[in-house]
Every structure is written in structure tokens, then in C-alpha cells.
Amino acid sequence: MQKKKPSPFSQLMQKGHRKVKYSSQKSDVLMLFSEQEHRRIATLIKKWLKEDEQK
Numbered sequence: 001m002q003k004k005k006p007s008p009f010s011q012l013m014q015k016g017h018r019k020v021k022y023s024s025q026k027s028d029v030l031m032l033f034s035e036q037e038h039r040r041i042a043t044l045i046k047k048w049l050k051e052d053e054q055k
Contacts, residue, residue: 009038 006014013034014027 009034 010031013031
């Protein structure tokens, strides 16, 4: 099975974590929050696009 390639944003976050020496536990929590935020933003944009199509 092929692993899913991390997004460029995810790679950037991981690189930043290494630079400031975050622990893996803190890193995992921050990555989870950033992924959730990314999904929320995508959902909002999708909603705006649907509203725009209905006008």
C-alpha cells in the first residue's frame, strides 16, 4: 500500500517544528489543529461558492 504524501503545508509545519525543537507530542497536537483549520477553511470556501452559484 502506498503512503499518502504530506501536503506542502504539512511539510512546512514539520520543518518549523524541527527548527524550534518541539516534542513529537506537541508537534502532533499542532498538526492536528492545523489540519482541522484547513478543513474548516475549505468548508467555508465551498459554502461561499455554492451561495455564489445560487445568485
